[in-house]
Amino acid sequence: MAKPTGTTTAPVDFKTLSGIPVETVYTAADVAGLEVPPPGEFPYTRGIHESMYQGKLWTMRQFSGFATPEETNRRYLYLLSQGQTGLSVAFDLPTLMGYDADHATAEGEVGKCGVSISSLEDMEILFRGIPLSGVTVSMTINSPAPVIWAMYLAVAEKQGVDWSQLSGTLQNDILKEYIAQKEYIFPPRPSMRLVTDVIEYAMRHVPRFNPISISGYHIREAGSTAVQELAFTLRDGMEYVEWGVARGLPVDSFAPRLSFFFNAHNDFFEEIAKFRAARKIWAETMRDRYGAKDERSWKLRTHAQTAGCSLTWQQPYNNIVRTTLQALAAVLGGTQSLHTNSLDEAYALPSEHAVTIALRTQQVIAYESGVPDVPDPLGGSYFIESLTAEMEREAREYIRRIDHMGGMIPAIERGFPQTEIANASYEYQHSIETGEQKIVGVNAFVEHSEEPLEVLGIDPSAQGHQLEKLAKLKSRRDNAKVEACLTSLRSVAAGRENTMPHILDAVRAYATVGEICDVFREVFGVYTETSVL
Amino acid sequence: MEPRIRVLVAKPGLDGHDRGAKVIARALRDAGMEVIYTGLRQTPEMIVNAALQEDVQVIGLSILSGAHNAIVPRMMELLREKGMDDVLVLVGGIIPDEDAAELKKLGVAAVFQPGASLEAIVDFIRSAVKQTA
Known part of the structure; x- marks a missing residue:
């Protein structure tokens, strides 16, 4: 991406954001010997469907959630009325960390980065007036994923919707939390057991639901290169496959429901190549390494989101243009669903006006x-x-290194992906400091007076409202029943049985996210990382 | 040789997005400062205790979650209680202008918003520490 600022005849080193050298011109010689079958054919480099978007456009799915379930429910009804075709729930930090709104550490964080959910009651309000049989819902939750998903399933029961009709996606990708986003609660192995419980339960009881979204998005946002995003995400996916197989599940019984989530960043062609390489590596790995025979197990289905970390605080309207290019890359990369970021997201959660422009972009x-x-x-x-082939080559090299470490969990424990990402993010920041990497409005074409932007404020009464509702619920519910459910969950967690049926019983009795996660904290312990600088 | 400036880089609150904190910590270290990084999910009490134990001249907080109005006032109060008013406090992250003004009233020396250059942060610390020395 290093571009000369003036005219020059001196040789300039062009390279992609991942550092892949870019030649002056590409010819047939660069692709000699490469065979790329048509879309819909193994290994699906060109797309998982023969007709791609001629048959069905991607799902336009804007990630959204803020303040109380009541307010977020209003935003969902608005987005659906504007032609959005799927929902995607953003939870606040206390919920993501398995704390209720009334926990001491939740002070000041309730409803700030997403919607606050403590109990089934909140989840019922969140989906009020939205029949779950008619909409696909994605939920971005990881450590407490089994609890939130159980609440979702319980809402479906209350709406009279059969679980076989439910379709949507649970993020439930704990590995990238240790690697990048750091919203983990328990140590890796018990966390992987919970992930596998969800995958197994979905396979048996909620067959149209994606029980996991193996995510490179956050790895990239943490500062990785496109190649690292590609490699670490696919290696995470392989880890989940291995845990499923070790559970005794035939690979083709659950692999068709594994889904992915990639970032769409600035380097247009590299991003397109990344999606193409991801499909090829996954298809070949599933067939050749894991012996999957069902072609649905070979097909990498993915969601994409434009790069939040590329948005600038300076000259924020330029973010519309960045997002448009990134969205175009995701579409040319063959994504199945897409979130486009709003122009004001370097400031705050998006305003309704800004999110509408983002949807219109798609x-x-x-x-x-x-x-x-x-x-x-x-x-x-x-x-x-040729770029697709080079990204594949470099990603496979990373995958081999992680295999040699004994898989992703040992690699995480020795800080390998974390260190690679920290180095890449520091180098990237350094290239911005030196001006080698230009960012319009930040280190090039800077303006000194800028119009202030009107941004969404989170109503400070959200926390009080949530606390009041929770206190009322705790006095109203059958507390003896809650205790009994938590006691039975504790013994199941300590054993090997699937935890999902017991989590479901607990949420139906209105046990809270915090109470259920506390049971797991007690049994599994909590994880603290050794920080890598 | 002048003694090296000692800085505590801290990540308070529940948020785990530590890219900024880590980049800043490395940049300050590369600029010759002694940097202690607290790691994630530090309470104001933990940060102030670490600052006391490590005898730092500067505390840099990275907050992206919007919880700054709850976290920073509490930490400034603790610093005052312990007689550590002379510690230079910087806040970096997604801090709206009007909140930045409020934080400065509480004694925060500088607020660095998205897009701030590493060089500007290093320069600010160097000159501010020199003034208070």
């Missing part, structure tokens, strides 16, 4: 640009094909 690409009309229109481009 709609313009979908309905006006003509881009979705042809599957993988860049297939066969000398540059794209």
Whole structure:
């Protein structure tokens, strides 16, 4: 991405954001010997469907949640009325960390980064007036994922919706929490057991639900390169497959429901190549390494989100343009669903106005640009094909190194992915400092007076409202029943039985997120990382 | 040789997004400062205790979650109680202008918002520590 600022005839080293050298021109010689079958054919480099978006556009799914379940419910009803085709729930930090709104550490954090959910009652309010049979719902939750998913299933029961009709995605990807986002509670092994409990339970009882979204997004946001994002995410995916198989599940019984989530960052062609390489590596790995025979197990289905970390505080309207390019890369990369960030997200959670522009961005690409009309229109481009092959090569090298460490958990325990990401993020920041990497409005084309932006404020009464509701619930519910459910969950957690049925019983009795996670804290302990600088 | 400036880089609150904190810690270290990084999820009490034990001249807080209005006032109060008013406090992260002004009233020396350069932060610490020395 290093571009010369003036005209020059001196040789300039062009490279992608991942540092892959870029030649002056690409020709047939760069792709000699490369075979790339058409879209819909193994290994799906060009897309998992033969007709791609001719058959069905991607799902436009804006991640959203703030303050109380009441307020977020209003935002969901608005987004659905504006043509959004799926929901995606953002939870606040206390919920993500398995604390109720009334926990001491929740002070000042309730409803700030997402919606506050402490009990089934909050979840019922969140989906009020939204029949779960008619909408796909994605939930970004990891350590407490089994608890939140149990609440979702209980809401479906109350709405009279059969679980076989439910479709959506639970993030439930704990490995990338240790690697990047750091919202872990328990140590890796018991956490992996909970992840596998969810995968197994979904396979048996909620067959259309994706029980995991193996996420590179957060790895990238933490500062990794595109190659690292690709490699660490796929290696995480392999770890989940191995745990499922070790549980005794036939690989083809659960692999078709594994889903992915990648970032769409600034380097346009590299991002497109990343999606293409991901599909190829996954398909070959599932078939050849894990012996999957069902072609649905080979197909990497993915969600994409434009890069939050690329948004600038300076000249924020430029963020619309950045997001448009990134969204276009995700579409050209063949994503199945997409979130576009809003122009004001370097400041706050997005305003309704800003999120509408972000949704319209996808709609313009979908309905006006003509881009979705042809599957993988860049297939066969000398540059794209050669970049895809190079990203595959570099990602496989990382995967081999992690295999040699004994898999992703030992790699995490020795801080390997964390160190690689920290180094990459420091180098990237350094390249911005030196001006080698230009960021419009930040270190180039700077303006000194800027119009203030109107941003969403979180109503400070949200915390009080949540506390009051929770206190009332705790006095109203059958506390003896709650205790009995928690006691039985404690003994199941200490054994090997699947925890899901017992978590479901507890949430139906209105046991809270915090109470259930406390049982797990007691049995599994909590994890503290050794920080890598 | 001048003694090295000692800085505590801390990540308070529940948020785990530590990219900024780590980049700053490394940049300060590369600029010749002695940097202690607390790691994640520090309470104001933990941060003040660490600052006391490590005898730092500067505390840098990284807060992206919007919880700064709950965390920073508590920490400033603790610093005062322990007679550590002379410690330079910097806050970096997603801090709206009006909140930044409030934090400065509480005694925060500087607030660095997104896009701030590492060089500006290093320069600020150097000149501020020199003034108070």
